[in-house]
Amino acid sequence: MKDIADLISIQVLVDDFYxxxxxxxxxxxxFSAVIKGDWQPHLRQMYDFWNAALFGVPGFRGNxxxxxxxxxxxxxxxxxxxxxxxxxxxxxxEGEVAEDAKKRxxxxxxxxxxxxxxxxxxxxxxx
Numbered sequence: 737m738k739d740i741a742d743l744i745s746i747q748v749l750v751d752d753f754y755x756x757x758x759x760x761x762x763x764x765x766x767f768s769a770v771i772k773g774d775w776q777p778h779l780r781q782m783y784d785f786w787n788a789a790l791f792g793v794p795g796f797r798g799n800x801x802x803x804x805x806x807x808x809x810x811x812x813x814x815x816x817x818x819x820x821x822x823x824x825x826x827x828x829x830e831g832e833v834a835e836d837a838k839k840r841x842x843x844x845x846x847x848x849x850x851x852x853x854x855x856x857x858x859x860x861x862x863x
Contacts, residue, residue: 739831743787750782753824762816789840805855814845
């Protein structure tokens with residue numbers, strides 16, 4: 737197996753990962769409630785996101801955190817997301833960039849969970 741090397745590698749990873757997400761009993765319903773029909777816009781966004789995250793290629797626009805705030809997700813969802821993401825990487829790639837992608841995904845999951853909890857805690861404050 738080769739390492740994640742370029743946009744083509746990222747497309748393979750993202751496509752495989754989201755194929756598994758759609759079939760997953762825990763994550764599938766969360767995504768299908770938001771993404772109706774055409775997955776291509778979301779997939780293109782993820783290609784750009786991971787291309788920027790792993791290779792510093794400009795092109796990603798958006799605020800992923802804001803889109804996750806209203807979702808009914810918890811730590812178990814993030815754990816499952818990480819599990820499927822790592823499995824997708826391991827099915828296709830090995831090497832330094834592949835390991836970096838797993839590490840970055842783990843850091844993002846922790847950051848998102850922390851920010852989501854803070855946002856939910858603030859929303860409970862009565863002024």
